[in-house]
Amino acid sequence: MKLELAEFPVKNIRLGHRFEYQDEILDVDEGALLALVGEDPRIADAALDVAVPGERTRITGIRDIVEPRYKVSGSGQVFPGVLGPVENVGDGRTHRLSGMTVIAAAEYEGTIRAGTTVQRSAILDMSGPGAEVSRFSTSRHLVVSFKIAAGLGELDAHAAIQLAECKVARRIAQATAELTPPKISAYDLSEKNPALPNVMLVQGCITDPQHVHSGVGYYGLSLRNSLSTFVHPNEVFDGAVTVDTTRSGRGYYPTTWDWQNHPLILELYAAHGKSLNFGGVILQRIRFETSHGKEVGAQNAASLARAMGADGVLITWIGGGNAFVDVMFTVRACEHNGIRTTLVTYEHGGREGKDSPVLFYIAEADAIVSTGSLDKMIELPAMDKVIGPYEQIKILPFPGAASVAARGVLSLESRDVMIGGADLWGETRFRCAEF
Amino acid sequence: MIKLIHVVNQFFAGLGGEEKAGLPVGVIEGSAGAARGLAQKLGDEAVITSTIYFGDNYFHEHKEEALKKILDAVRAAEPAVLIAGPAFNSGRYGLACVEICQAAANALAIPCLTAMQEENPGVGAYREFVNARAYCLPTTEATTGMNDALTRLAHFALRLARGEDIGAAADEGYFNRGIRRIERTDRTGAQRAVEMLLKKINQEPFETEIPMEVWDDAPPAPPLAELKNRNLAIVTTSGVVPWGNPDKFKTYRNTYWRKYNIAELKELESGKWEAVHGGYNVAYMNQNPHYGVPLDALRALEAEGRIGPGKLYPAYYVIPGNQGSPTVMRRIGQEIAADLKKDNVEGVLFVAT
Numbered sequence: 001m002k003l004e005l006a007e008f009p010v011k012n013i014r015l016g017h018r019f020e021y022q023d024e025i026l027d028v029d030e031g032a033l034l035a036l037v038g039e040d041p042r043i044a045d046a047a048l049d050v051a052v053p054g055e056r057t058r059i060t061g062i063r064d065i066v067e068p069r070y071k072v073s074g075s076g077q078v079f080p081g082v083l084g085p086v087e088n089v090g091d092g093r094t095h096r097l098s099g100m101t102v103i104a105a106a107e108y109e110g111t112i113r114a115g116t117t118v119q120r121s122a123i124l125d126m127s128g129p130g131a132e133v134s135r136f137s138t139s140r141h142l143v144v145s146f147k148i149a150a151g152l153g154e155l156d157a158h159a160a161i162q163l164a165e166c167k168v169a170r171r172i173a174q175a176t177a178e179l180t181p182p183k184i185s186a187y188d189l190s191e192k193n194p195a196l197p198n199v200m201l202v203q204g205c206i207t208d209p210q211h212v213h214s215g216v217g218y219y220g221l222s223l224r225n226s227l228s229t230f231v232h233p234n235e236v237f238d239g240a241v242t243v244d245t246t247r248s249g250r251g252y253y254p255t256t257w258d259w260q261n262h263p264l265i266l267e268l269y270a271a272h273g274k275s276l277n278f279g280g281v282i283l284q285r286i287r288f289e290t291s292h293g294k295e296v297g298a299q300n301a302a303s304l305a306r307a308m309g310a311d312g313v314l315i316t317w318i319g320g321g322n323a324f325v326d327v328m329f330t331v332r333a334c335e336h337n338g339i340r341t342t343l344v345t346y347e348h349g350g351r352e353g354k355d356s357p358v359l360f361y362i363a364e365a366d367a368i369v370s371t372g373s374l375d376k377m378i379e380l381p382a383m384d385k386v387i388g389p390y391e392q393i394k395i396l397p398f399p400g401a402a403s404v405a406a407r408g409v410l411s412l413e414s415r416d417v418m419i420g421g422a423d424l425w426g427e428t429r430f431r432c433a434e435f
Numbered sequence: 436m437i438k439l440i441h442v443v444n445q446f447f448a449g450l451g452g453e454e455k456a457g458l459p460v461g462v463i464e465g466s467a468g469a470a471r472g473l474a475q476k477l478g479d480e481a482v483i484t485s486t487i488y489f490g491d492n493y494f495h496e497h498k499e500e501a502l503k504k505i506l507d508a509v510r511a512a513e514p515a516v517l518i519a520g521p522a523f524n525s526g527r528y529g530l531a532c533v534e535i536c537q538a539a540a541n542a543l544a545i546p547c548l549t550a551m552q553e554e555n556p557g558v559g560a561y562r563e564f565v566n567a568r569a570y571c572l573p574t575t576e577a578t579t580g581m582n583d584a585l586t587r588l589a590h591f592a593l594r595l596a597r598g599e600d601i602g603a604a605a606d607e608g609y610f611n612r613g614i615r616r617i618e619r620t621d622r623t624g625a626q627r628a629v630e631m632l633l634k635k636i637n638q639e640p641f642e643t644e645i646p647m648e649v650w651d652d653a654p655p656a657p658p659l660a661e662l663k664n665r666n667l668a669i670v671t672t673s674g675v676v677p678w679g680n681p682d683k684f685k686t687y688r689n690t691y692w693r694k695y696n697i698a699e700l701k702e703l704e705s706g707k708w709e710a711v712h713g714g715y716n717v718a719y720m721n722q723n724p725h726y727g728v729p730l731d732a733l734r735a736l737e738a739e740g741r742i743g744p745g746k747l748y749p750a751y752y753v754i755p756g757n758q759g760s761p762t763v764m765r766r767i768g769q770e771i772a773a774d775l776k777k778d779n780v781e782g783v784l785f786v787a788t
Contacts, residue, residue: 114674114686114710115717197636199629210716267625275633312636314628320687321714321758342632344624347645348760353615354565356761361647367635368645369628372617375688398711399680414688426624431644433603433618434611435567 002188003074003234004093006181008173010100013050013140019175026097028142028172036167037144042160046146049387051103053138057126058380060388060406061105061145062419064245065136065255066165068097070173071238078173079166079239081220090234093184095176100140101257102172104165104245107389108148108157113399117154117211121249122419123393123406130380134420135427136257143387144168154246155212161245165256187234187269192277197311199271200279201233201264202301202334204286204327206319215253215318217242218283228284228301230308233265236281251414251421252346252374254318263427264314264344279308286326287319298329302337312340316425321359328362335364342367346422347432349373351413357432371423372430378418380410437481437596440514441470442505442535444528448488458490459497460504472581473518476589481596484512491527502538509539515596517543521550521584522557524576529557533564533571540568546595550574550584558610570601570609650761659782662741666779668748670771671786672756673727674712675703675720686713687757692767694774698749702731714757715788727786728753748780756787 011024020027030048037046051057069078074092077084103124110119124136131137144164148157192198207214209224216223218231219240231241241259248255265281272278284301288294305313313334317327327343334341347357347370357370392403395410395417404410415421423430445455449468466474466483474483487508494501509517517539519532529551536547537560550572551557561571572591574584591609594601603618604611620627627644634641659665676684682693697703703724710720710727725731728751736742752771756764775783 112718113721115712115715117716117718118686118713197633199632199636208716263623263625264628267623267629271629271633276629312632314632340632340635342628342635344628345645347615348758349615350760350762352567354613354762356648357615357645359758359761361650363647365647366643367631367641368643369624369631370644371624373615376617396685398684398686399709400683423624426626426628429619429621429623430617431620431624431627432615433605433644434646435601435603435614435616 001091001232001234002186002190003090003237005185005187005237006093006095007098007183007185008095008176008179008181009098010140013100013142015048015050019172021175021179026100026172026175033168033171036171037146037164040160040163042149042152042156043164044147044149046144049143049145051126051141051143051387053126053140055126056384058383058386058406059103059105059124059141059143060121060386060390060393061107062122062124062388063104063106063161063249064165064243065257065419066102066169067257067260068100068102068169068173069239069260070095070170070177072177076238078170079242082162082217082242083166083170086219089238089240090232094238095173095181097173097176100142101136102165102169103141103143104161105143105145105388106148106161108246110157110246111153116208117247119154119157119246122251122417124419125380125383128381129378130418133378133415134418135423136420142168142172145387145389147389153212158213158244158246162242187237189272189278189280191273193273196275196277198279198309199268199276199312199314200282200305200308200310201268202282202284202305202313202315202330204284204315204317204323204330206287206317206323207285208287213244215244215247216283223283223285226285227297228282228304230304231281231283233269233281236262236265241283249419251416251418252320252424254424255419258424263425264316268314279310284330286317287323288326294326294329297326298333301330302333302339305334305339306337310339314344315341316344318424324358325360328360328365332362332364342369344369344371344426346371346424347373348375349432350375351377353432353435369426370431371426371428373432374414374416374422376415378412378415380412382408437593438484438512438514439477439481439592439596440485440487440509440512440517441466441473441483442487442517442519442532443469444531445488445490448486450488456490456492458488459493460487460489460501462487462508469581472585473589476585477593480593484514489531491531494531495527498534502535505535506538506542510543514545516592517545517547518588518592519547519549521574521581521588522555523574523578523580524552524555526556529555530560533557533561536569537564537566540566544568546570548572548588548592548595550588552576553610561610562612565612565614567614572609662782663743664746665781666746666748667742667782667784668775668780669728669751669784669786671727671751671753673720673753673786673788674710674755674757675708675724675727675753676711678707678709680709680711684711684755686711686755688760689754690763692752692754692771694750694752696750697730700730701734703728712755712757712788727788729784729786748778
């Protein structure tokens with residue numbers, strides 16, 4: 001399986017009356033895109049905006065972020081199982097618009113008051129201290145704002161948001177379909193150097209089987225009671241793994257963009273054939289409800305890695321709380337199977353950094369990379385412009401929480417209200433060190 | 436001109452050895468003894484306005500009084516930075532230096548600096564204090580390293596006095612205090628991860644970025660032989676609270692607990708209670724709050740006579756446990772336990788989620 005990712009950098013987005021990519025300028029047909037989004041009766045009042053790095057702009061109601069991609073050859077189409085039929089993806093050529101994203105910003109109140117299923121939305125500042133923290137502040141964004149029709153349950157709301165963002169992302173990338181790409185990167189794992197160690201990525205995914213959407217979509221299907229599963233990284237690049245858009249609007253959950261640009265997959269690919277053989281990705285369900293479940297889930301991931309000949313694995317995760325126990329058990333199970341591990345995780349540590357950085361420890365976890373702390377306070381200044389559906393936002397989604405003016409000064413006690421507020425998988429250069 | 440204070444023991448103040456270890460706290464104008472060497476290293480930018488001394492034994496035998504006198508002298512001098520030591524391998528002296536730094540940093544909100552050998556018990560105390568304003572530099576075991584220690588103390592003290600940013604312990608050379616802060620490195624987390632894993636596979640040395648901690652074990656209390664005559668209470672981390680969340684709990688990382696009255700209730704009626712918790716699907720709990728606060732079952736046990744009349748505590752204790760910070764949850768556990776003890780509760784039904 002060989003995938004060529006053809007990169008079309010975008011330095012400017014213009015809203016107009018046609019789709020065209022030329023000289024790194026993307027023209028989008030505003031009316032056509034709004035009509036595309038408006039095909040869905042679950043969506044109302046759609047609008048388009050462009051956000052530019054450095055502007056005093058705050059985007060509200062962010063549900064997900066997608067990188068525009070379009071397959072020009074190979075089987076299937078991007079976001080299989082979401083936009084089109086379930087066809088294997090990951091080979092051929094896929095065009096991508098780099099330096100820009102599509103942001104889905106939706107007004108939706110949800111039917112669930114608290115808990116893991118509660119809908120969340122995030123903000124993004126394009127300048128100031130919030131921008132310094134988020135990996136998304138340096139890209140241009142085509143923001144699709146809309147309202148979800150009243151009375152819609154969480155799963156329907158998610159489906160509407162995801163369909164809208166994926167359709168828009170694919171449609172605007174399609175503007176490059178006939179063009180010659182300025183840069184192509186090839187991704188192919190078929191050749192292995194027997195002198196190098198075999199390394200895989202174990203990607204723990206908090207999935208809640210009792211939820212309407214478990215949180216991780218595989219070819220559009222929400223992963224529920226799955227045991228560990230092998231995924232070719234090229235499938236991930238083509239959008240075979242997606243998110244629950246009503247719950248991904250928080251800083252320590254990945255967006256679809258993060259899956260498409262998974263930094264650990266990209267880094268393992270960069271080392272492939274040079275210092276290691278990249279053996280692919282194991283998607284592992286974590287947050288089993290019982291200790292027994294956690295042990296089995298961990299052992300199962302380690303067994304799969306061993307069967308695939310892994311000498312070492314990078315282990316990382318999505319989630320919080322007791323899902324970290326599953327992650328640590330997986331570290332232990334791999335080490336006990338003779339597979340060396342390095343864990344990549346964000347940490348807590350409290351406001352002053354004096355508290356425990358993580359919630360669970362095992363002796364075998366002797367190699368951990370820190371991607372920074374979620375718990376650090378941040379003060380955001382007032383912004384000149386607000387894009388997105390909300391003029392008033394709730395900083396925290398608990399019942400009875402007060403809402404505040406989205407435009408004004410915001411005092412955040414943790415960074416998860418900002419999209420990209422926490423680094424999940426080592427995309428950035430942040431870490432915590434001991435002082 | 437930057438004003439500094441130097442605190443030393445009787446020996447380094449030049450007042451005598453072990454035979455003078457009982458000397459009370461005293462103040463000498465300007466620099467004296469070892470402080471003279473420090474003054475030379477400071478150059479023209481700073482001056483040591485006074486040297487405070489104490490007898491090694493006096494300090495530990497009259498700690499409260501000694502600290503008060505030292506703090507009074509420091510307060511009067513209004514220094515930019517307090518320097519104590521260096522203490523090398525002297526345990527009594529090292530502990531005193533760290534305690535003085537801790538007290539002055541807290542009471543006067545000034546940066547404090549000391550230095551000693553890594554095995555000095557003072558370093559252990561320094562690490563336990565976790566004081567963001569106190570720094571301790573390493574020295575040699577013996578005073579042969581005095582010149583080097585004073586040079587580094589002077590340099591570090593000037594940086595503190597100027598209000599410069601002090602970086603991570605490993606980069607700056609002070610003993611780390613276990614305070615974790617965000618910094619920006621030269622490589623991404625993904626790059627560092629691949630590099631660390633390859634070193635580990637190739638059996639080369641590597642350094643983890645999050646050291647493991649060893650947590651305390653809490654041995655469970657012995658079981659109650661019978662329940663009938665025992666005072667019992669419900670404690671839960673389920674986050675079940677009266678509908679509307681009157682105490683504004685967050686769905687995660689809460690810092691306080693509450694108790695809610697159930698004295699007159701036979702059961703928790705659906706719609707009057709709700710779960711505020713970010714770590715599980717609360718729909719089922721909201722339908723039936725007894726999953727978190729099993730009052731129905733306990734009332735049934737009362738009716739059967741297995742729990743004595745009036746033995747169930749009239750309120751239940753709650754905090755949403757999701758992502759609880761370990762130190763906060765330890766404090767909350769202690770507070771709830773103290774409250775239970777005060778009311779002579781002997782057994783607790785602990786409902787986690």
